[in-house]
Amino acid sequence: MKASIKKNYGTLTDLVRACQHNDPRAQTLFYNRFRTELMRICVRFARTRMEAEDIYQESFVKIFRHIHEVQNLESIESWMRAVVTRTAINYYHRTTKKEAMNHSMDMSPMDFESNDHTNIIDMLSLGIVNEMIAQLPEGYKKIVNLHLIDGYSHIEIAQTLRITDSTSRSQLLRGRNLLMKKLKKQGISGYEIP
Numbered sequence: 001m002k003a004s005i006k007k008n009y010g011t012l013t014d015l016v017r018a019c020q021h022n023d024p025r026a027q028t029l030f031y032n033r034f035r036t037e038l039m040r041i042c043v044r045f046a047r048t049r050m051e052a053e054d055i056y057q058e059s060f061v062k063i064f065r066h067i068h069e070v071q072n073l074e075s076i077e078s079w080m081r082a083v084v085t086r087t088a089i090n091y092y093h094r095t096t097k098k099e100a101m102n103h104s105m106d107m108s109p110m111d112f113e114s115n116d117h118t119n120i121i122d123m124l125s126l127g128i129v130n131e132m133i134a135q136l137p138e139g140y141k142k143i144v145n146l147h148l149i150d151g152y153s154h155i156e157i158a159q160t161l162r163i164t165d166s167t168s169r170s171q172l173l174r175g176r177n178l179l180m181k182k183l184k185k186q187g188i189s190g191y192e193i194p
Contacts (some may be wrong), residue, residue, distance in 0.1 A: 008025075009029070015030055016073050017034065019067050020068045020070075034077075035056070038056060041085060041088065042055040042056045044130055045085075045089070045141075046088070051091070055084070055087055057090075057166060059087040082175060083144055086160075089146075089160055092138070093162070129148075132183060133148075139175075140172075140173055140178060142161060143171045144172060144176065144179060148162075154168040
């Protein structure tokens with residue numbers, strides 16, 4: 001398959017241009033080329049694999065609908081990651097936010113003692129961190145993903161999730177503490193990273 005990409009679409013820019021002209025073969029190659037990377041984002045935000053697939057499909061509908069608007073083709077990958085992240089957040093608002101709101105976010109006590117969370121999380125493999133984050137309650141999971149993994153500020157999170165930045169801060173703190181407790185249950189504490 002890579003040979004056919006090189007043969008007909010010499011570069012990623014050529015492939016994107018073909019997609020901008022609604023070339024079905026180019027769209028199929030483009031869709032499959034980024035599947036693994038973009039599905040990782042979907043899986044981080046979804047509760048199930050089926051939800052992740054739905055988010056991925058919905059994201060690509062948006063990507064192909066708006067790909068002709070992309071002027072700087074070198075930034076296509078970051079643009080697609082942003083589209084997938086926004087789609088995942090919108091999916092959350094439509095399908096799971098009501099359920100998450102019924103789940104009490106105050107079940108986990110606030111713990112101001114541990115400041116090791118950043119060091120521990122930075123040292124762990126992304127797979128372990130994603131697995132632990134996936135076990136968090138939905139509200140915490142979204143904010144922890146956006147802040148710790150995607151690097152969003154609390155103001156950006158607040159705007160994206162339509163909450164206050166203080167809610168983002170408190171839920172991040174609680175989510176982070178719950179994440180640290182889960183890591184400690186796995187035998188990961190302090191700087192004792194396996």
